[in-house]
Amino acid sequence: KYLVFLRVQNNAIQGYIPNEVIKLKNLREMYLYQNGIFGDFPPDIGLMEDLADLRVHENEMWGKLPDTFWSLTKMKKLWLQDTIECEQDEADEWKCMQSREKGFEGSISTEIGT
Numbered sequence: 001k002y003l004v005f006l007r008v009q010n011n012a013i014q015g016y017i018p019n020e021v022i023k024l025k026n027l028r029e030m031y032l033y034q035n036g037i038f039g040d041f042p043p044d045i046g047l048m049e050d051l052a053d054l055r056v057h058e059n060e061m062w063g064k065l066p067d068t069f070w071s072l073t074k075m076k077k078l079w080l081q082d083t084i085e086c087e088q089d090e091a092d093e094w095k096c097m098q099s100r101e102k103g104f105e106g107s108i109s110t111e112i113g114t
Helices: 019-023 067-071
Strands: 005-007 029-031 036-039 053-055 077-079 084-088 094-098
Parallel strands (some): 005 029, 029 053, 053 077
């Protein structure tokens, strides 16, 4: 619960971002980019009130950003770009490419300035 920096970028971590991550109230930086993370954000991510730098680019993430996301008042850096889509071929090898069909959707909330 005292973790301030979580930097696990450029690994082979796979799966969803667990809902339990919101218990890290002191977390300021979360670098999860270039992994095998898929899905969307935990719905209560806005409770991570110290989060200032979030980098999840180059993962297989999608969906709408939760409404609580826009209440992250200390957020200074947000990297969501280069969403990729991965598929396993017949030889059991993974092939990944950038995709406009996958990724985050919706509008940027008017609450972004708060």
